[in-house]
Amino acid sequence: GAVVSQHPSRVICKSGTSVKIECRSLDFQATTMFWYRQFPKQSLMLMATSNEGSKATYEQGVEKDKFLINHASLTLSTLTVTSAHPEDSSFYICSARARGWQETQYFGPGTRLLVL
């Protein structure tokens, strides 16, 4: 149990285009999903917290208009990187927390984004 998937696993795009990353909880309902960003050899940096049916809460310094988050159902959250630039290249990881499981977060496999 507690499986979280992400799609795509890897994406290469041109500068100025938008990229959508999906995060799904496969065997449980996730009331809360989190989006992280990770640069090589560094820790995970929380970008935003997404609750089903409500607007995401962004961490300080994260542009909400650039990183659009939608949590339309209890099993799906999406992160759209709008007008991507090379500095947005990174490893994006989502996690999900189920109703009743309190604090335990389970992570997806990550999405490697390369912006040319």
Add this chain to the structure above:
Amino acid sequence: GESVGLHLPTLSVQEGDNSIINCAYSNSASDYFIWYKQESGKGPQFIIDIRSNMDKRQGQRVTVLLNKTVKHLSLQIAATQPGDSAVYFCAENRRQGGKLIFGQGTELSVKP
């Protein structure tokens, strides 16, 4: 500012030996701690967790110790295997249902 930090950024051990990875946290109000393992190019994998009302918790080949007096957390891996090679992160939760704060990570390298 407040953070969760690790004493050792890298750790190299011989296969079969026990490994100990340490973590210091600064917020005494933290009530829940988790250890994650992250292999290269993959997402973090849950290993074991512990709540602040406990001092020790054991899993399969892993033990987490919590010392609230000195705000210190450790992960012990028994009979370390090559498959244990990865980066290990501790994370703290500062209130029930809140977001996790991750430490910097320790890279564990197991020599055959």
